[in-house]
Amino acid sequence: MKIAYYPGCVAQESGRELDMATRWVCRELGIELVEFPTFSCCGSGFVDEANQILNVALNARNLAIAERAGLDLLTICSTCQGMLTLANVKMTEPAMRARIDPVLAKLQIAYGGKVRVKHLLEVLVNDIGIEAIRAKVRRPLAGMNVGAFYGCHLLRPTLELGSESAEEPHSFEELLTAIGATPVMYRGRVMCCGFPILFVKPETANRISGRQIADARDHGAHAMATPCPLCHISLDSFQNKASAAVGQKLNMPVFHLPQLVGLALGASPEELGLPRHLVPVEPALARIGTTP
Amino acid sequence: MPEKLVTAHVDVFRHDPAGGGAPRYQRFTLELPPHTPVLTALLRIRAEQDPSLTLRYSCRSAICGSCAMQINSKSRLACQTPIGPEIAEHGRIVIEPMRNQAGVRDLVVDQTPFWEAYDRMRPHLITDPLRPMPEGRETSMTPAQVEQFRETPRCISCAACYSACPAVEADAAFPGPMALAKLYRFVVDPRDQARQDRLLRIQTEGLWLCLRCHLCTEACPKDVRPSERIRDLKEMAIAAQGGTERGSRHAIGFKQNIRERGQLNEMKLVLQTDGILGSIGQAGQGFKIWRKKPEISKRPRRIEGIEEVEEIYKELDPKPKGDR
């Protein structure tokens, strides 16, 4: 399949390992990524707080770029997924269109509402299919208990985004099972990572992420996996702070979703950017008999 | 035809702090039609198996807001939640009191902090004594003005949202989704004369601690959509007062950041929110991350077509309040 690739800001900068893993996995599964250097940032929820209409307009421009090429759009970030979908929904409201269409028209941009915004998780589970992925597994992740961490905007708010139950989703766990890992069910899997206030009130944000990591660990997780690079910043890059905030050494390896799929399909840890993590992933890799 | 009965295994959280003894889960098993509300199941348990089971309820019709609790970890009204789907999904029904509020006994919690946060929002019309309401007649509102309230008048104060909110859980300074939805309702009320003051105060009283996780909106049995109204409050606060707080500075800084390159400049954003001195406090962590991810210190590329982005900003963000 062929799809417009919307990597988002973080995967092009500090979260580059996510981009590396995505490209590796898509190559392996025959997903052709079409790139557009014209895409702008999704606004990450912050632009939405400062100016809602501006936020919708910027994302309508992104959607129009994919539409012009006749492609659906692939995201690898829960927040990009949420913001682009929000714009897709808002662009069906006549009052919103009345404000935005004339602005875009001046730039010879028109958005017809045809683009479907799909997160990589959805593409893997629904378009490629669990069975097709299972058939390609070369290194089953047997022995690794993994806590899926969905990230808010992949699931909520339901009205706009819901491709599956927001409170009791299953797709991530199904994917983990297909690649041989054992999914861990815990309350925190649908909770918030704290990222939106990481730079507003860090101690509160760290306490929130710390609780989710501790929850996963208490339910037996050897590692966590997330479809969102912002969650990864909270859970991995700031895990030392989260540990301090909850007063326990957490030591929880946190994978990006395509890194785990890549591992199972036979990629090396280096190809997946695993050495770039702040929390060492070796203990989790040792469980599946892999050393970087 | 009568509905087929299902076997309901109900694991109920039991705790009597006053009487001592550790919290525990007690299993009750009963046969009921699948459409039976959880509340009815609990009342049957109380009537037939254990009269000491303590819970709060009144209307049994999703009106009074008394019976919110956790049903298989989800915040729900017990009188509105049928047992069938819960048994189908989980094989049993785990009943626990609401979160984020101290337990009084079994399923009853102490709602004092929830109501105190509500009171702090001054949930009543505030009028200027020098500009009294017209006497002798009602103040009328246009349909468009009524529309501004959105779904907020539906709130039944059940606290399901409060129970689900991770910001409430982690920070006592956060007033919670219901209180903020209520504040919104007064901020948009055309009769209220304290709009500016309300927006100014809430900026330092927790508005910017909302994580926009939408867990409250998911939990709300009345579709009040608190998270979306909190987003509106943030936008109104910025429009009225600009970047007076770290939260508003961060949102404004982010917006400006995208205007320049079309892409996020991670380093610059931290500097904008914290100022130079504040950023030094974060520097130790920044260094740890930089060693693994050196690109955080580089400026990102400018996207192609940045002129289009600039044009959209000019049209839709012409006089940004509080921007640098």
Ligand code: SF4
């Ligand atoms: S969106 Fe805000 S108010 Fe609602 S649950 Fe999340 S943090 Fe709480």
Ligand code: SF4
């Ligand atoms: S906003 Fe919804 S969940 Fe919160 S108290 Fe009101 S009715 Fe209950």
Ligand code: FES
């Ligand atoms: S008993 Fe009144 S809302 Fe449930």
